[in-house]
Amino acid sequence: MSAETALPQVPLVLAPLRGVTILAFRRVFAAPLREAGFTLAYSPFVSATSDAAPGGSSLADILGDQPLPLVPQVIGKKPSAVAAVLRAFKDAGYSRADLNAGCPFPMVRRKGRGSGLLDNPDLLARLCETGVKEMGEGNFSVKVRLGVKDPFTLERRVMPVLNSFPLACVTIHARTAEQMYSGAVDMERWIAAAAMSRNPVVYNGDVFTGGFEPRFPAQARPCALMAGRGAVAMAGRREDSAQLALAYMEESERELSGPAPVLGRMKELLAYWKALPRWRRVWPLAKISRTLAELRAAIARA
Numbered sequence: 611m612s613a614e615t616a617l618p619q620v621p622l623v624l625a626p627l628r629g630v631t632i633l634a635f636r637r638v639f640a641a642p643l644r645e646a647g648f649t650l651a652y653s654p655f656v657s658a659t660s661d662a663a664p665g666g667s668s669l670a671d672i673l674g675d676q677p678l679p680l681v682p683q684v685i686g687k688k689p690s691a692v693a694a695v696l697r698a699f700k701d702a703g704y705s706r707a708d709l710n711a712g713c714p715f716p717m718v719r720r721k722g723r724g725s726g727l728l729d730n731p732d733l734l735a736r737l738c739e740t741g742v743k744e745m746g747e748g749n750f751s752v753k754v755r756l757g758v759k760d761p762f763t764l765e766r767r768v769m770p771v772l773n774s775f776p777l778a779c780v781t782i783h784a785r786t787a788e789q790m791y792s793g794a795v796d797m798e799r800w801i802a803a804a805a806m807s808r809n810p811v812v813y814n815g816d817v818f819t820g821g822f823e824p825r826f827p828a829q830a831r832p833c834a835l836m837a838g839r840g841a842v843a844m845a846g847r848r849e850d851s852a853q854l855a856l857a858y859m860e861e862s863e864r865e866l867s868g869p870a871p872v873l874g875r876m877k878e879l880l881a882y883w884k885a886l887p888r889w890r891r892v893w894p895l896a897k898i899s900r901t902l903a904e905l906r907a908a909i910a911r912a
């Protein structure tokens with residue numbers, strides 16, 4: 611993988627993409643990610659729904675040997691339930707954890723979780739208090755967006771709350787929740803919010819996607835860049851991308867039962883590669899593959 615845009619010389623971190631940057635992906639793509647400069651990954655979120663310790667299956671992604679240093683992420687709104695997940699993270703050996711305050715899906719945010727927390731700064735403060743108490747000062751971080759509808763929410767209502775806690779960092783995806791994952795990133799609002807932060811700030815949004823060149827003034831320089839979709843797409847540009855895809859398929863066959871979930875997982879990965887020259891002709895075949903043999907044959911054509 612090679613950086614296609616001139617990016618500031620700061621560490622790269624792999625974004626949490628539920629269903630995509632999962633443990634199997636991180637295992638198979640660890641070397642290419644390291645080669646491209648990634649030094650850390652965030653796990654897709656673990657849901658905090660009850661005060662009981664979370665079950666093993668919800669922690670599967672974060673347990674065992676990790677190919678890249680990992681920060682596990684929790685999503686929730688009830689402080690005692692979030693604390694239960696954070697204790698499970700600590701029991702699994704982690705000293706850092708992250709809170710998802712950015713998930714944009716209407717079903718999530720209307721229940722006050724994910725980006726819904728941006729419209730409830732008092733609750734966000736209680737969750738930060740819980741996080742810092744459980745993980746210790748400088749070991750808890752929060753991932754946010756600019757707001758739900760209003761891109762000024764972060765700087766006007768949320769940053770003052772985050773500034774009152776000693777966080778490891780604040781990751782800011784430069785979009786509102788209503789934008790979901792498309793539309794232009796709003797660098798003006800990102801810079802205004804980042805410049806206010808007393809905690810280190812991580813930039814997120816469209817890193818490594820065509821033509822995006824973030825420029826940061828001195829007062830809003832990020833300590834790291836987080837890349838998700840661009841990092842996954844970059845892997846498809848490698849010479850050995852077909853071998854890597856086949857290795858990911860093998861790893862997935864070992865982990866999942868039956869062909870259907872393996873086909874689903876592979877198609878989710880290949881969808882990130884479908885616009886790349888090498889994969890453009892393969893994608894229509896991969897998409898309609900109904901058996902693992904068909905999919906393997908399609909991948910081998912790349």
Ligand SMILES: Cc1cc2nc3c(=O)[nH]c(=O)nc-3n(C[C@H](O)[C@H](O)[C@H](O)COP(=O)(O)O)c2cc1C
Pocket residue numbers: 625626627628629630653654655683710712713753783791814815816817836837838839840841
């Ligand atoms: C399929 C998918 C799953 C995601 N899952 C999570 C998640 O579990 N936790 C989280 O904080 N963000 C999640 N995100 C958001 C990404 O971490 C990231 O903020 C977003 O994709 C923008 O960065 P990018 O342009 O580099 O992809 C997800 C995004 C996508 C597309």
